[in-house]
Amino acid sequence: MVPGYLLVQYFRRKNYLETGRGLCFPLVKTCVFGNEPKAPDEVPLAARAEPVETSPTWQALKLLFCASGLQVSYLTWGVLQERVMTRSYGATATSPGERFSDSQFLVLMNRILALMVAGVYCILCKQPRHGAPMYRYSFASLSNVLSSWCQYEALKFVSFPTQVLAKASKVIPVMLMGKLVSRRSYEHWEYLTAGLISIGVSMFLLSSGPEPHSSPATTLSGLILLAGYIAFDSFTSNWQDALFAYKMSSVQMMFGVNLFSCLFTVGSLLEQGALLEGIRFMGRHSEFAAHTLLLSICSACGQLFIFYTIGQFGAAVFTIIMTLRQAFAILLSCLLYGHTVTVVGGLGVAVVFAALLLRVYARGRLKQRGKKAMPVESSVQKV
16 A cells, blocks of 8 residues: 555656656556546545435335345345355265365455456446546555454454444444545434434344354453444445545446455455465365355345445445344344344334434425425525
């Protein structure tokens, strides 16, 4: 990252966009400046432009489509990942087989397929003119990698209730990060409903989710790692939200983010010496290769829904949907396997639905107030 930063600063100070020539000029222009010239002292990205106003019914259908797609994609992805990581491959009557334990290699396979899908789609279907400098995608990719690392490391140093509270309370940090990164403003009722959703999901997960027997005690290191996880995760979605100011499509966003994610993941696997071992394991077990392909397809579909949701509704709404996914997973488990939901868990579900209804009601009232104000403004202009 440091050499990349120094190169970007060098090309800007040399005014390479005006003086550059040669074979490398198109590559440097795409990576550093983008197709829309920017000033050298470029300010942070502005907030994502709001989508064109449509009917409330159409907006509700789009939101339901995004939420359903995210839930189905990542619930299926979670089930498949658990099966791949816990299943022995190549087992025979005389041999127990071997298990695959490198989750980072699976992440690389997911990102490679997502990159290929996005690239083919961009080639076959007409896309908006790409204007964002390519290096800006690296921020979201790197923060996503750091967020995942902090999350997995924090599991070793925090208790189960602390994990649940941190994951269920991401909505408010995402909104606060949105004020810093995207310069977005939120109403008081949005903070209130976000807090109620976090409280309701926490109540449901803590009461209905089975606590692991090996749950460690919470330490200061664990809390620092959890804070890093929340900060990096909040930055990732808000930075992607802000990148939509360049009027790009969700597929273009998917291609740019996965390009740098592949580079970061390959670098990490090469440093650990795990890349070739993962490829050899895939060559030894064709069933594992098929499972990896299915896992990557679910991940690619999930990413399409992620970027489309952020582009249409913003980072805060996307985080609310993903927060509710954890509660839906446990609720689905209760329905399928007959687990009981406690009174506290039922009360938590009621709090979540009350917060969602309050959010819909407040947004509807705000739109009605805006429509009533429009005729007054037009009459004043005529006078």
